[in-house]
Amino acid sequence: TIVHYASHDKPWNTYSISRLRELWWVYRDLDWSEIAFQRSDLNYFERSNQSKKQVMLVTWSADIKHLEYLVQRLPDWHFHLAAPCDCSEELTSLSQYTNVTVYQNVLHSRxxxxxxxxxxxLDINTGGEVFNVVTRAQESGKKIFAFDITRKSMDDGLYDGIFSVERPDDLVDRMKNIEIE
Known part of the structure; x- marks a missing residue:
């Protein structure tokens, strides 16, 4: 199968939101012989989800408490930072870390x-909740962590951990101790 990306939004653009972007990045470095002779062994989902330690947050705001600190202290976690708008330089600069992917102008399906x-x-951004994502995360069975000053809900039962913004190491320690199935 050959996929042609007809729009100006190509998957190799740094902040592309095109469909099948992740698929393009998975296969871009494959040699043709690997594709031709090992077709039955190629599995996009196995190749793309090499790390089970995936964390995400959705924000309208560039004010995300201790995000860079968390990214640096949790290098085995991959951070997916999504925003339904263009991101500030402060957020896009986090793409310098190999464990961060920034999604600008993100859609509901993404x-x-x-x-x-x-x-x-992670409910660690200031400002309003985006697209009811905290509730959606709970309904999806995700662990939800927040800082005391960033939480979007006063319902303690919604969260698996609420940490003092003055002690981000407590959140780091909790994430390091999560058992991955």
């Missing part, structure tokens, strides 16, 4: 896809 792949949702 949020659902990211939620499906993630095991943790």
């Amino acid at each position: 949020i659902d896809w990211l939620l499906d792949d993630s095991i943790v949702y």
Whole structure:
């Protein structure tokens, strides 16, 4: 199968939101002989989900408490940062880390896809909730962690952990101790 990307939004653009972007990145470095002779062994989902430690957050705001600190302290976790708008330089600069993917102008379907792949949702951004994502994360059975000053709900039962914004290491320790199935 050959996929042609006809729009200006190509999957190799840094902040592309095109369909099948992840598929393109999975297969881009494959040699043709690997594709031709090992077709039965190729499995997109096995190749794309090499790490089970996926965490996401959705934000309208660039004010995300201790995000860079968490990214640096949790290198074995992959952070998916999604925004339904263009992201500030402060957020896009986090793409320098290999464990961060930034999704600008994200659509509902992409949020659902990211939620499906993630095991943790972080409610650590200031401002309003985006697209009811905290409730959607709970309904999807994700662990939800928040800082005391960023939580979108006063219902403690919604969260698997509420941490003092003054002690981000407590959140780091909790995430390091999560058992991955």
